[in-house]
Amino acid sequence: MDKIIGLGNALVDVLAIIDNDEILAEMQLPKGSMTLIDEDKLQKINECFSQMKTHLATGGSAGNAIRGMACLGAGTGFIGKVSNDFYGNFFRDSLLERGTEADLLLSTALPSGVASTFISPDGERTFGTYLGAASTLKAEDLSLEMFKGYAYLFIEGYLVQDHDMILRAIELAKEAGLQVCLDMASYNIVEGDHDFFSLLINKYVDIVFANEEEAKAFTGEEPEKALDIIAKMCSIAIVKVGARGSLIRKGTEEVRVPAVAVGKVIDTTGAGDYFAAGFLYGLTCGYSLEKCAKIGSILAGDVIQVVGTELPAEQWEKIKEEIMLIN
Structure with a gap:
Protein backbone atom coordinates (compact mmCIF):
# COMPACT_ATOMS: atom_id res chain seq x y z
CA MET A 1 0.00 0.00 0.00
CA ASP A 2 1.28 3.47 -0.93
CA LYS A 3 2.00 5.99 1.84
CA ILE A 4 0.77 9.58 1.96
CA ILE A 5 2.09 12.64 3.76
CA GLY A 6 0.12 15.77 4.62
CA LEU A 7 1.40 19.33 4.73
CA GLY A 8 -0.79 21.74 6.62
CA ASN A 9 -1.54 24.08 9.47
CA ALA A 10 -1.16 22.15 12.71
CA LEU A 11 -4.24 23.39 14.54
CA VAL A 12 -6.37 22.33 17.47
CA ASP A 13 -10.11 22.89 17.01
CA VAL A 14 -12.08 24.41 19.88
CA LEU A 15 -15.71 23.79 18.91
CA ALA A 16 -18.93 25.29 20.23
CA ILE A 17 -22.54 24.78 19.13
CA ILE A 18 -24.34 28.14 18.86
CA ASP A 19 -28.09 28.76 19.21
CA ASN A 20 -28.21 31.26 16.32
CA ASP A 21 -25.88 33.06 13.94
CA GLU A 22 -25.91 36.46 15.68
CA ILE A 23 -22.52 35.85 17.25
CA LEU A 24 -21.00 35.33 13.78
CA ALA A 25 -22.05 38.85 12.78
CA GLU A 26 -20.79 40.18 16.11
CA MET A 27 -17.38 38.54 15.53
CA GLN A 28 -17.40 39.58 11.84
CA LEU A 29 -17.04 35.99 10.66
CA PRO A 30 -18.92 35.21 7.39
CA LYS A 31 -20.98 32.07 7.91
CA GLY A 32 -19.37 28.96 6.40
CA SER A 33 -15.99 30.61 5.89
CA MET A 34 -12.53 30.29 7.36
CA THR A 35 -11.29 33.71 8.51
CA LEU A 36 -7.80 34.34 9.84
CA ILE A 37 -7.85 36.24 13.14
CA ASP A 38 -5.30 37.99 15.33
CA GLU A 39 -4.64 37.54 19.05
CA ASP A 40 -7.11 40.29 20.00
CA LYS A 41 -9.96 38.59 18.12
CA LEU A 42 -8.93 35.23 19.59
CA GLN A 43 -9.18 36.75 23.06
CA LYS A 44 -12.72 38.02 22.31
CA ILE A 45 -13.76 34.59 21.06
CA ASN A 46 -12.20 32.91 24.09
CA GLU A 47 -14.20 35.21 26.38
CA CYS A 48 -17.34 34.20 24.52
CA PHE A 49 -16.41 30.50 24.59
CA SER A 50 -15.80 30.68 28.35
CA GLN A 51 -19.58 31.05 28.74
CA MET A 52 -20.29 28.03 26.51
CA LYS A 53 -19.68 24.31 26.43
CA THR A 54 -16.72 23.62 24.14
CA HIS A 55 -15.16 20.50 22.67
CA LEU A 56 -11.46 20.01 21.86
CA ALA A 57 -10.18 18.09 18.83
CA THR A 58 -7.13 18.00 16.61
CA GLY A 59 -7.85 19.99 13.47
CA ALA A 74 -2.96 3.76 5.67
CA GLY A 75 0.70 4.65 6.09
CA THR A 76 0.76 8.37 6.88
CA GLY A 77 2.99 11.28 7.78
CA PHE A 78 2.42 14.94 8.57
CA ILE A 79 4.55 18.08 8.28
CA GLY A 80 3.59 21.15 10.31
CA LYS A 81 4.73 23.53 13.03
CA VAL A 82 3.62 23.87 16.65
CA SER A 83 4.90 25.35 19.89
CA ASN A 84 5.95 23.41 22.96
CA ASP A 85 2.66 24.08 24.75
CA PHE A 86 -0.62 22.36 25.64
CA TYR A 87 -2.16 22.59 22.16
CA GLY A 88 1.09 21.61 20.43
CA ASN A 89 1.49 18.53 22.62
CA PHE A 90 -2.19 17.65 22.14
CA PHE A 91 -1.74 17.75 18.36
CA ARG A 92 1.48 15.68 18.40
CA ASP A 93 0.05 13.03 20.71
CA SER A 94 -3.04 12.71 18.50
CA LEU A 95 -0.90 11.99 15.43
CA LEU A 96 1.42 9.55 17.15
CA GLU A 97 -1.31 7.50 18.79
CA ARG A 98 -2.67 6.69 15.32
CA SER A 107 8.33 27.47 17.05
CA THR A 108 9.69 29.40 20.00
CA ALA A 109 8.14 32.69 18.86
CA LEU A 110 4.39 31.98 18.81
CA PRO A 111 1.92 29.67 20.60
CA SER A 112 0.35 26.75 18.74
CA GLY A 113 -2.47 27.49 16.34
CA VAL A 114 -6.14 27.30 17.33
CA ALA A 115 -9.24 27.14 15.13
CA SER A 116 -12.25 28.52 17.01
CA THR A 117 -15.18 26.72 15.42
CA PHE A 118 -18.78 27.92 15.59
CA ILE A 119 -21.36 25.27 14.71
CA SER A 120 -24.68 26.78 13.55
CA PRO A 121 -28.07 25.11 14.19
CA ASP A 122 -28.06 23.79 10.59
CA GLY A 123 -24.66 22.10 11.14
CA GLU A 124 -22.69 24.64 9.07
CA ARG A 125 -19.33 25.50 10.61
CA THR A 126 -17.51 28.82 10.65
CA PHE A 127 -13.86 29.13 11.62
CA GLY A 128 -11.99 31.98 13.27
CA THR A 129 -8.45 30.72 12.88
CA TYR A 130 -5.43 31.95 14.82
CA LEU A 131 -2.52 30.32 13.00
CA GLY A 132 0.15 31.10 15.58
CA ALA A 133 3.11 28.72 15.28
CA ALA A 134 1.55 27.01 12.24
CA SER A 135 2.12 30.18 10.20
CA THR A 136 5.86 30.12 10.86
CA LEU A 137 6.45 26.99 8.73
CA LYS A 138 8.75 28.28 5.99
CA ALA A 139 10.32 26.99 2.78
CA GLU A 140 13.72 26.63 4.49
CA ASP A 141 12.21 24.29 7.11
CA LEU A 142 11.54 21.66 4.43
CA ILE A 155 -1.63 19.97 0.69
CA GLU A 156 -4.41 22.06 2.18
CA GLY A 157 -5.32 25.24 0.32
CA TYR A 158 -5.20 27.22 3.56
CA LEU A 159 -1.40 27.29 3.17
CA VAL A 160 -1.39 29.31 -0.03
CA GLN A 161 -0.63 32.56 1.77
CA ASP A 162 3.04 31.45 1.72
CA HIS A 163 3.78 30.96 -1.97
CA ASP A 164 7.47 30.19 -1.47
CA MET A 165 6.78 27.45 1.06
CA ILE A 166 4.12 25.76 -1.10
CA LEU A 167 6.32 25.85 -4.20
CA ARG A 168 9.30 24.47 -2.25
CA ALA A 169 7.18 21.62 -0.86
CA ILE A 170 5.93 20.72 -4.33
CA GLU A 171 9.43 20.92 -5.80
CA LEU A 172 10.80 18.54 -3.14
CA ALA A 173 7.80 16.21 -3.45
CA LYS A 174 8.19 15.99 -7.22
CA GLU A 175 11.93 15.37 -6.81
CA ALA A 176 11.08 12.49 -4.47
CA GLY A 177 8.59 11.10 -7.04
CA LEU A 178 5.33 11.99 -5.26
CA GLN A 179 1.99 12.90 -6.80
CA VAL A 180 0.61 16.16 -5.41
CA CYS A 181 -2.98 16.47 -4.12
CA LEU A 182 -4.50 19.88 -3.32
CA ASP A 183 -7.67 20.61 -1.39
CA MET A 184 -8.96 24.09 -2.25
CA ALA A 185 -9.96 24.63 1.39
CA SER A 186 -12.45 27.54 1.31
CA TYR A 187 -14.17 29.68 -1.31
CA ASN A 188 -12.86 32.93 0.19
CA ILE A 189 -9.29 31.60 0.14
CA VAL A 190 -9.67 30.72 -3.56
CA GLU A 191 -11.12 34.16 -4.35
CA GLY A 192 -8.30 35.88 -2.48
CA ASP A 193 -5.45 34.08 -4.29
CA HIS A 194 -6.99 32.97 -7.58
CA ASP A 195 -3.90 33.45 -9.75
CA PHE A 209 -10.47 18.46 -4.36
CA ALA A 210 -13.06 21.27 -4.34
CA ASN A 211 -16.59 21.73 -3.06
CA GLU A 212 -19.10 23.49 -5.30
CA GLU A 213 -18.48 26.94 -3.78
CA GLU A 214 -14.72 26.60 -4.18
CA ALA A 215 -15.10 25.25 -7.71
CA LYS A 216 -17.31 28.22 -8.62
CA ALA A 217 -14.86 30.68 -7.04
CA PHE A 218 -12.11 29.13 -9.16
CA CYS A 234 -4.83 18.06 -13.74
CA SER A 235 -4.99 14.26 -13.64
CA ILE A 236 -8.01 13.79 -11.34
CA ALA A 237 -10.61 16.45 -10.46
CA ILE A 238 -13.15 15.99 -7.66
CA VAL A 239 -16.04 18.40 -7.06
CA LYS A 240 -18.12 17.70 -3.95
CA VAL A 241 -21.74 18.76 -4.18
CA GLY A 242 -22.91 18.34 -0.57
CA ALA A 243 -25.99 16.16 -0.09
CA ARG A 244 -25.93 15.36 -3.83
CA GLY A 245 -22.61 13.57 -3.51
CA SER A 246 -19.52 14.03 -5.67
CA LEU A 247 -18.39 14.32 -9.26
CA ILE A 248 -15.04 12.87 -10.33
CA ARG A 249 -13.29 13.14 -13.65
CA LYS A 250 -10.05 11.59 -14.91
CA GLY A 251 -9.40 12.12 -18.60
CA THR A 252 -12.51 10.87 -20.38
CA GLU A 253 -13.73 8.87 -17.36
CA GLU A 254 -16.42 10.56 -15.28
CA VAL A 255 -18.02 9.17 -12.13
CA ARG A 256 -20.94 10.46 -10.07
CA VAL A 257 -21.36 9.06 -6.58
CA PRO A 258 -24.29 9.93 -4.29
CA ALA A 259 -23.77 11.06 -0.72
CA VAL A 260 -24.58 8.68 2.11
CA ALA A 261 -28.00 9.52 3.52
CA VAL A 262 -27.86 10.58 7.17
CA GLY A 263 -30.63 11.14 9.69
CA LYS A 264 -29.40 14.45 11.09
CA VAL A 265 -26.41 16.65 10.31
CA ILE A 266 -24.82 17.65 13.62
CA ASP A 267 -21.63 19.39 12.47
CA THR A 268 -20.13 19.63 8.98
CA THR A 269 -16.60 20.21 10.34
CA GLY A 270 -14.20 17.89 8.55
CA ALA A 271 -16.70 16.59 5.97
CA GLY A 272 -14.53 17.59 3.02
CA ASP A 273 -11.35 16.49 4.80
CA TYR A 274 -12.81 13.06 5.53
CA PHE A 275 -14.08 12.70 1.98
CA ALA A 276 -10.50 13.35 0.81
CA ALA A 277 -9.23 10.85 3.38
CA GLY A 278 -11.53 8.12 2.09
CA PHE A 279 -10.84 8.90 -1.56
CA LEU A 280 -7.06 8.96 -1.14
CA TYR A 281 -7.10 5.82 1.01
CA GLY A 282 -8.88 4.12 -1.88
CA LEU A 283 -6.22 5.36 -4.31
CA THR A 284 -3.41 4.01 -2.11
CA CYS A 285 -5.20 0.64 -2.23
CA GLY A 286 -5.49 0.76 -6.03
CA TYR A 287 -9.32 0.91 -6.06
CA SER A 288 -11.47 2.30 -8.89
CA LEU A 289 -12.44 5.98 -8.86
CA GLU A 290 -16.01 4.99 -8.02
CA LYS A 291 -14.97 2.91 -5.02
CA PRO A 312 -14.78 6.20 18.14
CA ALA A 313 -12.67 3.07 17.45
CA GLU A 314 -15.77 0.88 17.02
CA GLN A 315 -17.04 3.23 14.32
CA TRP A 316 -13.80 2.87 12.38
CA GLU A 317 -14.14 -0.91 12.54
CA LYS A 318 -17.68 -0.61 11.16
CA ILE A 319 -16.42 1.65 8.36
CA LYS A 320 -13.70 -0.86 7.42
CA GLU A 321 -16.36 -3.57 7.17
CA GLU A 322 -18.49 -1.34 4.92
CA ILE A 323 -15.50 -0.69 2.65
CA MET A 324 -14.96 -4.43 2.19
CA LEU A 325 -18.54 -4.75 0.92
CA ILE A 326 -18.19 -2.05 -1.77
CA ASN A 327 -18.01 -3.44 -5.30
Whole structure:
Protein backbone atom coordinates (compact mmCIF):
# COMPACT_ATOMS: atom_id res chain seq x y z
CA MET A 1 0.00 0.00 0.00
CA ASP A 2 1.28 3.47 -0.93
CA LYS A 3 2.00 5.99 1.84
CA ILE A 4 0.77 9.58 1.96
CA ILE A 5 2.09 12.64 3.76
CA GLY A 6 0.12 15.77 4.62
CA LEU A 7 1.40 19.33 4.73
CA GLY A 8 -0.79 21.74 6.62
CA ASN A 9 -1.54 24.08 9.47
CA ALA A 10 -1.16 22.15 12.71
CA LEU A 11 -4.24 23.39 14.54
CA VAL A 12 -6.37 22.33 17.47
CA ASP A 13 -10.11 22.89 17.01
CA VAL A 14 -12.08 24.41 19.88
CA LEU A 15 -15.71 23.79 18.91
CA ALA A 16 -18.93 25.29 20.23
CA ILE A 17 -22.54 24.78 19.13
CA ILE A 18 -24.34 28.14 18.86
CA ASP A 19 -28.09 28.76 19.21
CA ASN A 20 -28.21 31.26 16.32
CA ASP A 21 -25.88 33.06 13.94
CA GLU A 22 -25.91 36.46 15.68
CA ILE A 23 -22.52 35.85 17.25
CA LEU A 24 -21.00 35.33 13.78
CA ALA A 25 -22.05 38.85 12.78
CA GLU A 26 -20.79 40.18 16.11
CA MET A 27 -17.38 38.54 15.53
CA GLN A 28 -17.40 39.58 11.84
CA LEU A 29 -17.04 35.99 10.66
CA PRO A 30 -18.92 35.21 7.39
CA LYS A 31 -20.98 32.07 7.91
CA GLY A 32 -19.37 28.96 6.40
CA SER A 33 -15.99 30.61 5.89
CA MET A 34 -12.53 30.29 7.36
CA THR A 35 -11.29 33.71 8.51
CA LEU A 36 -7.80 34.34 9.84
CA ILE A 37 -7.85 36.24 13.14
CA ASP A 38 -5.30 37.99 15.33
CA GLU A 39 -4.64 37.54 19.05
CA ASP A 40 -7.11 40.29 20.00
CA LYS A 41 -9.96 38.59 18.12
CA LEU A 42 -8.93 35.23 19.59
CA GLN A 43 -9.18 36.75 23.06
CA LYS A 44 -12.72 38.02 22.31
CA ILE A 45 -13.76 34.59 21.06
CA ASN A 46 -12.20 32.91 24.09
CA GLU A 47 -14.20 35.21 26.38
CA CYS A 48 -17.34 34.20 24.52
CA PHE A 49 -16.41 30.50 24.59
CA SER A 50 -15.80 30.68 28.35
CA GLN A 51 -19.58 31.05 28.74
CA MET A 52 -20.29 28.03 26.51
CA LYS A 53 -19.68 24.31 26.43
CA THR A 54 -16.72 23.62 24.14
CA HIS A 55 -15.16 20.50 22.67
CA LEU A 56 -11.46 20.01 21.86
CA ALA A 57 -10.18 18.09 18.83
CA THR A 58 -7.13 18.00 16.61
CA GLY A 59 -7.85 19.99 13.47
CA GLY A 60 -6.45 21.61 10.37
CA SER A 61 -7.62 20.42 6.98
CA ALA A 62 -4.61 18.25 6.12
CA GLY A 63 -4.38 17.04 9.72
CA ASN A 64 -7.99 15.84 9.59
CA ALA A 65 -7.48 14.06 6.27
CA ILE A 66 -4.28 12.36 7.42
CA ARG A 67 -5.93 11.28 10.67
CA GLY A 68 -8.83 9.74 8.74
CA MET A 69 -6.45 7.79 6.51
CA ALA A 70 -4.42 6.63 9.51
CA CYS A 71 -7.58 5.36 11.21
CA LEU A 72 -8.31 3.28 8.10
CA GLY A 73 -4.83 1.76 8.32
CA ALA A 74 -2.96 3.76 5.67
CA GLY A 75 0.70 4.65 6.09
CA THR A 76 0.76 8.37 6.88
CA GLY A 77 2.99 11.28 7.78
CA PHE A 78 2.42 14.94 8.57
CA ILE A 79 4.55 18.08 8.28
CA GLY A 80 3.59 21.15 10.31
CA LYS A 81 4.73 23.53 13.03
CA VAL A 82 3.62 23.87 16.65
CA SER A 83 4.90 25.35 19.89
CA ASN A 84 5.95 23.41 22.96
CA ASP A 85 2.66 24.08 24.75
CA PHE A 86 -0.62 22.36 25.64
CA TYR A 87 -2.16 22.59 22.16
CA GLY A 88 1.09 21.61 20.43
CA ASN A 89 1.49 18.53 22.62
CA PHE A 90 -2.19 17.65 22.14
CA PHE A 91 -1.74 17.75 18.36
CA ARG A 92 1.48 15.68 18.40
CA ASP A 93 0.05 13.03 20.71
CA SER A 94 -3.04 12.71 18.50
CA LEU A 95 -0.90 11.99 15.43
CA LEU A 96 1.42 9.55 17.15
CA GLU A 97 -1.31 7.50 18.79
CA ARG A 98 -2.67 6.69 15.32
CA GLY A 99 0.70 5.70 13.92
CA THR A 100 1.32 8.83 11.85
CA GLU A 101 4.94 9.89 11.43
CA ALA A 102 4.88 13.38 12.95
CA ASP A 103 7.38 15.74 11.35
CA LEU A 104 6.41 18.61 13.64
CA LEU A 105 8.82 21.50 13.79
CA LEU A 106 8.90 23.73 16.88
CA SER A 107 8.33 27.47 17.05
CA THR A 108 9.69 29.40 20.00
CA ALA A 109 8.14 32.69 18.86
CA LEU A 110 4.39 31.98 18.81
CA PRO A 111 1.92 29.67 20.60
CA SER A 112 0.35 26.75 18.74
CA GLY A 113 -2.47 27.49 16.34
CA VAL A 114 -6.14 27.30 17.33
CA ALA A 115 -9.24 27.14 15.13
CA SER A 116 -12.25 28.52 17.01
CA THR A 117 -15.18 26.72 15.42
CA PHE A 118 -18.78 27.92 15.59
CA ILE A 119 -21.36 25.27 14.71
CA SER A 120 -24.68 26.78 13.55
CA PRO A 121 -28.07 25.11 14.19
CA ASP A 122 -28.06 23.79 10.59
CA GLY A 123 -24.66 22.10 11.14
CA GLU A 124 -22.69 24.64 9.07
CA ARG A 125 -19.33 25.50 10.61
CA THR A 126 -17.51 28.82 10.65
CA PHE A 127 -13.86 29.13 11.62
CA GLY A 128 -11.99 31.98 13.27
CA THR A 129 -8.45 30.72 12.88
CA TYR A 130 -5.43 31.95 14.82
CA LEU A 131 -2.52 30.32 13.00
CA GLY A 132 0.15 31.10 15.58
CA ALA A 133 3.11 28.72 15.28
CA ALA A 134 1.55 27.01 12.24
CA SER A 135 2.12 30.18 10.20
CA THR A 136 5.86 30.12 10.86
CA LEU A 137 6.45 26.99 8.73
CA LYS A 138 8.75 28.28 5.99
CA ALA A 139 10.32 26.99 2.78
CA GLU A 140 13.72 26.63 4.49
CA ASP A 141 12.21 24.29 7.11
CA LEU A 142 11.54 21.66 4.43
CA SER A 143 13.97 19.00 3.26
CA LEU A 144 13.95 16.24 0.65
CA GLU A 145 14.23 13.62 3.40
CA MET A 146 10.78 14.54 4.72
CA PHE A 147 9.16 13.37 1.50
CA LYS A 148 11.09 10.18 0.81
CA GLY A 149 9.16 6.93 1.14
CA TYR A 150 5.77 8.45 0.30
CA ALA A 151 3.72 8.21 -2.92
CA TYR A 152 1.42 11.21 -2.38
CA LEU A 153 1.64 14.68 -0.85
CA PHE A 154 -1.65 16.17 0.37
CA ILE A 155 -1.63 19.97 0.69
CA GLU A 156 -4.41 22.06 2.18
CA GLY A 157 -5.32 25.24 0.32
CA TYR A 158 -5.20 27.22 3.56
CA LEU A 159 -1.40 27.29 3.17
CA VAL A 160 -1.39 29.31 -0.03
CA GLN A 161 -0.63 32.56 1.77
CA ASP A 162 3.04 31.45 1.72
CA HIS A 163 3.78 30.96 -1.97
CA ASP A 164 7.47 30.19 -1.47
CA MET A 165 6.78 27.45 1.06
CA ILE A 166 4.12 25.76 -1.10
CA LEU A 167 6.32 25.85 -4.20
CA ARG A 168 9.30 24.47 -2.25
CA ALA A 169 7.18 21.62 -0.86
CA ILE A 170 5.93 20.72 -4.33
CA GLU A 171 9.43 20.92 -5.80
CA LEU A 172 10.80 18.54 -3.14
CA ALA A 173 7.80 16.21 -3.45
CA LYS A 174 8.19 15.99 -7.22
CA GLU A 175 11.93 15.37 -6.81
CA ALA A 176 11.08 12.49 -4.47
CA GLY A 177 8.59 11.10 -7.04
CA LEU A 178 5.33 11.99 -5.26
CA GLN A 179 1.99 12.90 -6.80
CA VAL A 180 0.61 16.16 -5.41
CA CYS A 181 -2.98 16.47 -4.12
CA LEU A 182 -4.50 19.88 -3.32
CA ASP A 183 -7.67 20.61 -1.39
CA MET A 184 -8.96 24.09 -2.25
CA ALA A 185 -9.96 24.63 1.39
CA SER A 186 -12.45 27.54 1.31
CA TYR A 187 -14.17 29.68 -1.31
CA ASN A 188 -12.86 32.93 0.19
CA ILE A 189 -9.29 31.60 0.14
CA VAL A 190 -9.67 30.72 -3.56
CA GLU A 191 -11.12 34.16 -4.35
CA GLY A 192 -8.30 35.88 -2.48
CA ASP A 193 -5.45 34.08 -4.29
CA HIS A 194 -6.99 32.97 -7.58
CA ASP A 195 -3.90 33.45 -9.75
CA PHE A 196 -1.72 31.33 -7.50
CA PHE A 197 -4.30 28.53 -7.39
CA SER A 198 -4.34 28.65 -11.21
CA LEU A 199 -0.57 28.37 -11.35
CA LEU A 200 -0.48 25.42 -8.95
CA ILE A 201 -3.24 23.45 -10.64
CA ASN A 202 -2.10 24.11 -14.20
CA LYS A 203 1.54 23.36 -13.58
CA TYR A 204 2.06 21.12 -10.55
CA VAL A 205 -0.99 19.50 -8.97
CA ASP A 206 -2.12 15.99 -9.96
CA ILE A 207 -5.33 15.66 -7.90
CA VAL A 208 -7.69 18.52 -6.98
CA PHE A 209 -10.47 18.46 -4.36
CA ALA A 210 -13.06 21.27 -4.34
CA ASN A 211 -16.59 21.73 -3.06
CA GLU A 212 -19.10 23.49 -5.30
CA GLU A 213 -18.48 26.94 -3.78
CA GLU A 214 -14.72 26.60 -4.18
CA ALA A 215 -15.10 25.25 -7.71
CA LYS A 216 -17.31 28.22 -8.62
CA ALA A 217 -14.86 30.68 -7.04
CA PHE A 218 -12.11 29.13 -9.16
CA THR A 219 -13.91 28.69 -12.49
CA GLY A 220 -16.99 30.92 -12.27
CA GLU A 221 -19.08 27.90 -13.25
CA GLU A 222 -21.58 25.48 -11.73
CA PRO A 223 -20.27 22.04 -10.59
CA GLU A 224 -20.52 20.05 -13.84
CA LYS A 225 -18.86 22.68 -15.98
CA ALA A 226 -16.35 23.49 -13.23
CA LEU A 227 -15.38 19.81 -13.06
CA ASP A 228 -14.74 19.81 -16.80
CA ILE A 229 -12.52 22.90 -16.57
CA ILE A 230 -10.47 21.69 -13.60
CA ALA A 231 -10.06 18.18 -15.08
CA LYS A 232 -8.36 19.68 -18.12
CA MET A 233 -5.69 21.15 -15.81
CA CYS A 234 -4.83 18.06 -13.74
CA SER A 235 -4.99 14.26 -13.64
CA ILE A 236 -8.01 13.79 -11.34
CA ALA A 237 -10.61 16.45 -10.46
CA ILE A 238 -13.15 15.99 -7.66
CA VAL A 239 -16.04 18.40 -7.06
CA LYS A 240 -18.12 17.70 -3.95
CA VAL A 241 -21.74 18.76 -4.18
CA GLY A 242 -22.91 18.34 -0.57
CA ALA A 243 -25.99 16.16 -0.09
CA ARG A 244 -25.93 15.36 -3.83
CA GLY A 245 -22.61 13.57 -3.51
CA SER A 246 -19.52 14.03 -5.67
CA LEU A 247 -18.39 14.32 -9.26
CA ILE A 248 -15.04 12.87 -10.33
CA ARG A 249 -13.29 13.14 -13.65
CA LYS A 250 -10.05 11.59 -14.91
CA GLY A 251 -9.40 12.12 -18.60
CA THR A 252 -12.51 10.87 -20.38
CA GLU A 253 -13.73 8.87 -17.36
CA GLU A 254 -16.42 10.56 -15.28
CA VAL A 255 -18.02 9.17 -12.13
CA ARG A 256 -20.94 10.46 -10.07
CA VAL A 257 -21.36 9.06 -6.58
CA PRO A 258 -24.29 9.93 -4.29
CA ALA A 259 -23.77 11.06 -0.72
CA VAL A 260 -24.58 8.68 2.11
CA ALA A 261 -28.00 9.52 3.52
CA VAL A 262 -27.86 10.58 7.17
CA GLY A 263 -30.63 11.14 9.69
CA LYS A 264 -29.40 14.45 11.09
CA VAL A 265 -26.41 16.65 10.31
CA ILE A 266 -24.82 17.65 13.62
CA ASP A 267 -21.63 19.39 12.47
CA THR A 268 -20.13 19.63 8.98
CA THR A 269 -16.60 20.21 10.34
CA GLY A 270 -14.20 17.89 8.55
CA ALA A 271 -16.70 16.59 5.97
CA GLY A 272 -14.53 17.59 3.02
CA ASP A 273 -11.35 16.49 4.80
CA TYR A 274 -12.81 13.06 5.53
CA PHE A 275 -14.08 12.70 1.98
CA ALA A 276 -10.50 13.35 0.81
CA ALA A 277 -9.23 10.85 3.38
CA GLY A 278 -11.53 8.12 2.09
CA PHE A 279 -10.84 8.90 -1.56
CA LEU A 280 -7.06 8.96 -1.14
CA TYR A 281 -7.10 5.82 1.01
CA GLY A 282 -8.88 4.12 -1.88
CA LEU A 283 -6.22 5.36 -4.31
CA THR A 284 -3.41 4.01 -2.11
CA CYS A 285 -5.20 0.64 -2.23
CA GLY A 286 -5.49 0.76 -6.03
CA TYR A 287 -9.32 0.91 -6.06
CA SER A 288 -11.47 2.30 -8.89
CA LEU A 289 -12.44 5.98 -8.86
CA GLU A 290 -16.01 4.99 -8.02
CA LYS A 291 -14.97 2.91 -5.02
CA CYS A 292 -12.61 5.68 -3.86
CA ALA A 293 -15.51 8.18 -3.94
CA LYS A 294 -17.84 5.75 -2.16
CA ILE A 295 -15.32 5.38 0.67
CA GLY A 296 -15.06 9.17 0.82
CA SER A 297 -18.85 9.43 1.05
CA ILE A 298 -18.98 6.92 3.90
CA LEU A 299 -16.39 8.84 5.93
CA ALA A 300 -18.00 12.22 5.23
CA GLY A 301 -21.43 10.85 6.17
CA ASP A 302 -20.11 9.56 9.48
CA VAL A 303 -18.16 12.64 10.55
CA ILE A 304 -21.09 15.05 10.02
CA GLN A 305 -23.05 13.11 12.64
CA VAL A 306 -20.63 14.00 15.47
CA VAL A 307 -19.26 17.24 16.93
CA GLY A 308 -15.70 17.69 15.70
CA THR A 309 -13.73 15.13 13.72
CA GLU A 310 -13.16 12.32 16.21
CA LEU A 311 -14.90 9.00 15.55
CA PRO A 312 -14.78 6.20 18.14
CA ALA A 313 -12.67 3.07 17.45
CA GLU A 314 -15.77 0.88 17.02
CA GLN A 315 -17.04 3.23 14.32
CA TRP A 316 -13.80 2.87 12.38
CA GLU A 317 -14.14 -0.91 12.54
CA LYS A 318 -17.68 -0.61 11.16
CA ILE A 319 -16.42 1.65 8.36
CA LYS A 320 -13.70 -0.86 7.42
CA GLU A 321 -16.36 -3.57 7.17
CA GLU A 322 -18.49 -1.34 4.92
CA ILE A 323 -15.50 -0.69 2.65
CA MET A 324 -14.96 -4.43 2.19
CA LEU A 325 -18.54 -4.75 0.92
CA ILE A 326 -18.19 -2.05 -1.77
CA ASN A 327 -18.01 -3.44 -5.30
